[in-house]
Structure formats: structure tokens, C-alpha cells
Amino acid sequence: MITWSSLYHVVEAMMPLYAAMALGYASVRKKAFTPEQCVGINHFVALLAVPLLIFRMISSNNPYTMNIRFLAADTLQKVIILAALAAWARFSNNGSIAWVITLFSLATLPNTVLMGVPVLRGMYGPMSENLMVQIVVLQFVVWYVLVVFLFEYMAAQNAFMEQQQMSPPQANGSHSVDIPAVNADGSDPDVSIAQEETIRPSGMLILVMAVKKILKIPSTYASLLGLFWSLIAFRFGIKMPAIIDNSLSIISVSAIGLGMFSVGAFMAQRKKFITCGYYLAVLAMVMRFLIGPIVMLVSSFAVGLQGVFLNVGVVQAALPLAVLSFVYAEEYNVHPDIMSTGVIVGIFISVPLTILYYVLLGLER
Amino acid sequence: MITWSSLYHVVEAMMPLYAAMALGYASVRKKAFTPEQCVGINHFVALLAVPLLIFRMISSNNPYTMNIRFLAADTLQKVIILAALAAWARFSNNGSIAWVITLFSLATLPNTVLMGVPVLRGMYGPMSENLMVQIVVLQFVVWYVLVVFLFEYMAAQNAFMEQQQMSPPQANGSHSVDIPAVNADGSDPDVSIAQEETIRPSGMLILVMAVKKILKIPSTYASLLGLFWSLIAFRFGIKMPAIIDNSLSIISVSAIGLGMFSVGAFMAQRKKFITCGYYLAVLAMVMRFLIGPIVMLVSSFAVGLQGVFLNVGVVQAALPLAVLSFVYAEEYNVHPDIMSTGVIVGIFISVPLTILYYVLLGLER
Numbered sequence: 001m002i003t004w005s006s007l008y009h010v011v012e013a014m015m016p017l018y019a020a021m022a023l024g025y026a027s028v029r030k031k032a033f034t035p036e037q038c039v040g041i042n043h044f045v046a047l048l049a050v051p052l053l054i055f056r057m058i059s060s061n062n063p064y065t066m067n068i069r070f071l072a073a074d075t076l077q078k079v080i081i082l083a084a085l086a087a088w089a090r091f092s093n094n095g096s097i098a099w100v101i102t103l104f105s106l107a108t109l110p111n112t113v114l115m116g117v118p119v120l121r122g123m124y125g126p127m128s129e130n131l132m133v134q135i136v137v138l139q140f141v142v143w144y145v146l147v148v149f150l151f152e153y154m155a156a157q158n159a160f161m162e163q164q165q166m167s168p169p170q171a172n173g174s175h176s177v178d179i180p181a182v183n184a185d186g187s188d189p190d191v192s193i194a195q196e197e198t199i200r201p202s203g204m205l206i207l208v209m210a211v212k213k214i215l216k217i218p219s220t221y222a223s224l225l226g227l228f229w230s231l232i233a234f235r236f237g238i239k240m241p242a243i244i245d246n247s248l249s250i251i252s253v254s255a256i257g258l259g260m261f262s263v264g265a266f267m268a269q270r271k272k273f274i275t276c277g278y279y280l281a282v283l284a285m286v287m288r289f290l291i292g293p294i295v296m297l298v299s300s301f302a303v304g305l306q307g308v309f310l311n312v313g314v315v316q317a318a319l320p321l322a323v324l325s326f327v328y329a330e331e332y333n334v335h336p337d338i339m340s341t342g343v344i345v346g347i348f349i350s351v352p353l354t355i356l357y358y359v360l361l362g363l364e365r
Numbered sequence: 366m367i368t369w370s371s372l373y374h375v376v377e378a379m380m381p382l383y384a385a386m387a388l389g390y391a392s393v394r395k396k397a398f399t400p401e402q403c404v405g406i407n408h409f410v411a412l413l414a415v416p417l418l419i420f421r422m423i424s425s426n427n428p429y430t431m432n433i434r435f436l437a438a439d440t441l442q443k444v445i446i447l448a449a450l451a452a453w454a455r456f457s458n459n460g461s462i463a464w465v466i467t468l469f470s471l472a473t474l475p476n477t478v479l480m481g482v483p484v485l486r487g488m489y490g491p492m493s494e495n496l497m498v499q500i501v502v503l504q505f506v507v508w509y510v511l512v513v514f515l516f517e518y519m520a521a522q523n524a525f526m527e528q529q530q531m532s533p534p535q536a537n538g539s540h541s542v543d544i545p546a547v548n549a550d551g552s553d554p555d556v557s558i559a560q561e562e563t564i565r566p567s568g569m570l571i572l573v574m575a576v577k578k579i580l581k582i583p584s585t586y587a588s589l590l591g592l593f594w595s596l597i598a599f600r601f602g603i604k605m606p607a608i609i610d611n612s613l614s615i616i617s618v619s620a621i622g623l624g625m626f627s628v629g630a631f632m633a634q635r636k637k638f639i640t641c642g643y644y645l646a647v648l649a650m651v652m653r654f655l656i657g658p659i660v661m662l663v664s665s666f667a668v669g670l671q672g673v674f675l676n677v678g679v680v681q682a683a684l685p686l687a688v689l690s691f692v693y694a695e696e697y698n699v700h701p702d703i704m705s706t707g708v709i710v711g712i713f714i715s716v717p718l719t720i721l722y723y724v725l726l727g728l729e730r
Contacts, residue, residue, distance in 0.1 A: 011608070012607060015608050016608075016614070017615070019615065019616075020612075027413070032408070033405055034401070034405070036399070036402060037406075039402060039405070040399070040401065040406050041402075041406060041409055043397070043402060044406055044623075044626075047392075047397060048388065242377060243377045243380050243381075246377065246380065247381040247384035247385075250381040250382070250384065250385050250625070251384075251626070253618045253622065254618065254619030254622050254623055257615040257618065257619050258619055261409075
């Protein structure tokens with residue numbers, strides 16, 4: 001059963017995050033920081049503070065004692081949602097890769113680093129911090145890599161289609177293969193082959209560009225390096241020297257405060273909180289706070305996850321949207337307004353909703 | 366006696382500070398941050414992180430158990446140096462308020478908040494952190510207020526002299542007091558009175574402007590508020606609620622890392638480390654690392670300070686120059702090149718020198 005005291009602990013864990021965010025909001029509204037100065041702070045968070053925090057989190061986590069069942073539930077949730085979205089995109093007229101990425105990010109990528117660790121620690125104690133770290137590993141080593149790959153694939157596809165529209169004579173004239181018969185699906189073989197020829201090299205190009213992009217994401221290689229270090233360190237019983245750990249932590253401790261400050265500053269620079277319209281805002285919230293956690297609950301039952309592990313899994317799935325998802329949406333210009341609304345509104349909605357999930361799951365036990 | 370292990374602890378305490386600084390230096394050199402973005406980070410440190418750190422430090426310090434003898438030694442050091450500089454300015458042809466402020470800042474205002482607390486804690490354990498907090502209180506409530514007042518006084522004096530030079534007829538014509546005799550010191554009574562009339566109202570103006578400036582310095586009112594809170598809290602046994610303390614600390618923990626990062630970024634933006642010439646650079650280092658600590662040693666003996674308190678007092682007096690001193694020097698354009706050199710060179714020199722003082726004082730015990 002949930003007691004008032006444990007509920008107070010949750011509020012105690014969430015309050016500092018909102019205080020830092022409010023400070024960022026107020027500072028920008030009072031013109032204490034220019035937009036370019038805010039970019040500097042945000043840049044510091046994304047380039048240095050968060051990657052160092054991720055490295056420290058992952059490098060201090062024993063990879064040989066990871067909870068396979070817990071990670072299986074998390075993976076199953078993401079695979080189910082991705083498969084459903086891919087099927088919808090394939091068979092619906094409205095489907096597109098852009099919407100697959102947007103809805104997948106909304107439903108499955110919560111703010112694990114900045115909000116997940118402190119909030120879950122407040123709810124379920126230090127063991128949940130360790131579980132969050134395990135989700136962070138997969139998030140950065142697998143899922144964000146996939147998201148960036150899809151973004152790059154889409155960008156390449158768009159570039160190809162523009163090229164096709166701009167130069168049809170060259171595209172048709174470039175192939176000289178003589179095929180007497182019509183294709184199996186009855187489509188014009190000429191166009192099909194012409195496209196394949198141009199797509200094939202661009203398939204490699206997409207992969208190269210995606211890898212290049214991923215290597216530019218400090219969080220990703222911080223995860224990989226951290227995982228690499230932890231695999232060696234926990235295998236051979238090596239401890240990180242205090243002098244190195246302290247040198248990393250002097251910067252990484254600023255990640256959560258500065259990250260939330262930056263979210264507040266970002267809000268203050270927008271004219272409206274809801275920039276994508278109410279219909280899409282509601283859709284974003286349903287994906288984030290209903291579909292995501294419910295599919296996580298189903299996945300957890302499917303793999304036989306129980307007790308506090310189940311609770312941690314579902315509650316973390318009901319955290320606000322990861323800020324990084326918005327960053328990519330803006331970089332690739334794919335529904336940035338929806339993602340911005342998802343981050344901002346999500347943060348406000350998450351207080352009652354995360355606590356509601358926490359209470360409901362507590363009642364059930 | 367100093368052991369190798371205790372020396373390692375000192376290096377362990379200093380290393381993260383230099384790591385953060387090196388990161389700031391490298392980031393700016395690699396063009397990861399624009400100058401305006403660096404201003405944003407520095408602004409965050411000065412406006413929010415450091416004041417919140419100062420407030421937390423001072424509000425958690427029991428003002429009723431402060432070490433009066435220790436503070437007397439610190440105060441005596443500053444009074445001796447100020448009196449000597451004032452006498453030199455009064456009786457020498459080269460003396461000026463500008464040089465009094467510069468040399469006083471160089472000799473008596475070390476980097477207590479960002480470097481003092483972590484380094485001294487590494488050397489003499491947690492009790493020295495408490496002693497540093499007591500020096501921080503005086504530094505912000507008394508000494509920086511004095512420095513800003515002198516800067517404002519000088520600015521007003523310069524403004525008055527410019528006004529005098531630009532409009533001698535009005536200045537002479539404005540007084541109508543008829544004095545028959547010559548002044549006691551034989552000077553022309555006309556000019557003396559004309560000056561006094563203009564200086565008197567500007568005396569009030571200087572005070573008002575200085576107070577206004579001081580109220581704009583977040584560190585100063587963070588100190589006053591912290592002192593106020595601690596006087597009430599420790600009198601009536603009130604504890605800061607964890608929820609408020611955590612909300613303050615989420616930002617304040619970033620102060621030391623971001624502060625040192627900002628110092629490194631500042632270095633990277635300069636063309637040369639020594640901008641004021643070698644003669645003045647040596648003078649600055651002598652004031653900081655020789656005159657300051659020696660006068661502190663003398664003052665400590667004079668008030669009967671002994672043992673570890675004496676050591677803490679002398680070692681903290683040999684810390685690098687406070688970054689805030691440079692900030693003011695630049696704001697009032699009074700020897701900013703000397704202060705910049707003082708901060709940068711001081712930080713590099715301080716590693717061997719602070720450790721040397723630590724070892725020498727350790728041998729003596």
C-alpha cells in the first residue's frame with residue numbers, strides 16, 4: 001500500500017526538477033538570458049553534461065547482473081508499437097515514415113536520464129535507479145540509433161524523390177537494360193529498375209550518413225564507452241580511480257539541474273505551450289501516457305515480469321517525453337511542433353499521471 | 366607530518382577543478398561554443414549557481430559557533446594591507462585609488478567558493494569547509510562591498526574631475542560665500558569650497574550608486590539572506606525543509622564545475638595568458654602568493670591563532686585570485702589586464718604553491 005509519507009517522497013523527488021525548470025522559465029521571461037545564451041547552456045547540457053552523466057551511470061552498472069526479464073518487457077513494448085505503426089504505415093493511405101517515427105518516439109521514449117532516475121529513486125528506492133540505467137543503455141545503444149537511421153532514411157528518400165522529379169529525362173535515359181517482359185506485379189519495368197539503380201547506392205549512403213550522425217551524438221558513444229568500460233571493469237574487478245570519477249562528476253552533476261533549466265528556458269521562448277493544435281496535442285498525450293504504459297503493462301505480463309519490477313517498468317513508461325526526441329524532430333524538421341508540445345505539456349501532465357500510475361500499481365500489490 | 370597519502374588527497378581535490386577548466390578551454394578552442402554562448406554559461410554561474418551555492422553554504426553554517434579568532438586573523442590581514450596601501454597612496458606620487466583597489470584585491474581576495482572549499486576540504490577535512498564558509502560570509506558582506514564602494518567612489522571622482530575641467534567658469538561662479546581669511550593650510554579658499562560643494566552632494570550620490578550596485582550582486586544578497594536565515598534557524602532550531610534544500614541544490618551543485626569550465630573558456634578566448642606584461646604579472650603573483658599569505662601568517666600570530674586553524678588561514682590566503690575580482694575590474698575598466706593575468710597565471714602557479722604552503726605548514730607542526 002502507498003502511504004502519505006511515500007507519496008511525499010515522490011513529490012520531494014519531483015519538486016527540484018520543476019524548481020529548476022521554473023527558474024529557467026522565469027530567467028528567460030525576465031530577459032536575464034538571451035536566446036543565444038540559452039543555446040549555450042543547452043549545448044553544454046547536450047554536448048558535455050548529459051553524456052558524462054550517461055557514461056558515469058552506465059560505467060558503474062554491472063552488466064553481468066542486468067535484469068533480462070525487465071529489459072525483455074521494455075524491448076517487447078517497443079517492438080510491439082513499432083510493428084503496429086509499421087503495419088499501419090504499410091496498409092493505410094495516411095501512413096508515412098515521418099508519422100511512424102513521431103508516434104514511436106511519443107509512445108516509447110520517456111525522459112529516463114533527467115527525470116526517470118530521480119523520480120523512480122524517490123518512488124522505489126535505489127534499486128530502481130539501477131533498472132533505469134539498464135533502460136538507458138538500450139535507449140541510447142539501440143533505440144535512438146534506430147530513430148536516427150529512420151530520419152536519415154526518410155531524408156535520403158525525399159532527396160531521391162526531388163531528384164527524380166527534377167530530372168526525369170536523365171533518369172529514364174540512364175538505364176539501357178532491355179527487359180522484354182512486364183514485371184511480376186504488373187508495374188512498368190522501366191521505372192522500377194531506374195528507381196532501384198538510384199536507390200541501391202543511396203541505400204549505402206543512408207547507412208553511412210546515419211552512422212556519421214550517430215557518431216556525432218555524444219550520448220550514444222558515451223553509452224557505448226560506458227558499456228565497454230563496465231564489461232571490462234566488472235569482468236576483471238577493476239575500479240574507476242576516484243580522481244577520474246571525481247573529474248567526470250564535477251561536470252555530470254550539473255546535468256539534471258541545467259537540463260531542466262534548459263527545458264524551462266525553451267518553454268519561455270515559445271509563444272504558446274500548444275503549437276500543434278489541440279487535436280494533435282491530445283493524440284501526443286494519449287500515445288505518451290496511455291498507449292506507452294499500457295503496452296508496457298501487456299509486455300510485462302507477456303514476459304512474466306512481476307512485483308516492483310513491473311511497477312518500475314510501467315511508471316517509467318509514463319514519464320514525460322524525452323527532450324532529445326524533440327531535438328531530433330527539430331533537426332530533421334519532422335513534426336517539431338508536436339514534439340515540442342509533447343515535451344512541454346507532458347511535463348505538466350506527468351505530475352498527476354505518474355503519481356496516479358504509482359498509486360494504482362501500489363494498490364494492486 | 367604530511368604523508369604521501371594526504372598529498373594525494375590534495376591532488377585528488379584539485380584535479381577535478383582543473384579537469385573542468387581544461388574542458389572549458391578545449392571546448393572553446395575547438396569552437397564548440399561561441400563567445401556569446403560562453404557568456405550565457407558564465408552568466409548562469411554568476412547569477413544563479415554561485416549565489417545559490419553561497420546561500421546554501423552560509424545558511425547551513427551555525428553563526429553562533431563561528432571561530433572569532435580565525436575571523437579576527439582574516440580581518441586583521443585585510444586591514445593591515447588596506448592601511449599600508451592607503452598610506453602609500455596618500456604619501457606617494459604614484460599612489461591612486463585604482464592601484465589601492467587592484468593591489469588590495471590581489472593580496473586579500475582568494476577564490477574561496479569555487480576552489481577554497483574543495484581544496485581545503487581535501488587538505489584538512491570537513492572542519493576546514495566550515496572555516497571557509499565563515500571567510501566567505503565576511504568576503505561578501507564586508508570586503509566586496511568595500512571594493513565596489515571604492516570603485517564607485519573613483520568613478521564619481523573621475524566624473525567630477527571631468528565636469529570641473531569641462532566647465533571652470535560655472536564652477537567658480539556657482540559659489541557666493543565670502544570668506545575673508547586664507548585657509549589654515551594656506552590653500553586658496555575659493556577653489557577648496559567650490560570643490561567641497563560639488564563633492565558633498567556627489568558623496569551621497571556615490572553611496573546611493575554603490576548600494577544600488579551591491580544590490581545588483583546576487584552573491585552579496587545571497588550572503589545576507591543566508592546569514593539572516595542561519596541567525597534565525599540556529600537560534601530557534603529550525604531546519605531547512607528537504608524539499609526546499611533539494612530545489613536549491615539541484616542548481617547550486619553545478620556552480621563549481623560550471624565556474625571552472627567558465628574560467629577555462631575565458632582563458633581560451635584570450636590571445637595571450639599574460640596580457641599586462643611580465644613586470645606587472647610578477648607583481649600580481651607576489652601580492653597574491655607572497656604578501657597575502659605572509660601578512661595572514663603575521664596576523665594569525667598577532668591574534669594568537671594556532672595549529673590547524675593557522676594552517677587553514679594561510680593556505681586559503683594562497684589560493685588563486687577570485688574570478689569576481691576580475692569581473693569588477695573589467696566592469697569598471699580598472700586594470701582588467703592585470704586581474705585577468707592574476708586569475709589565469711594564478712590558477713597554474715597555485716598548484717605547486719598551495720601544496721608548498723601546505724607541506725611547509727605541515728612540517729612546522
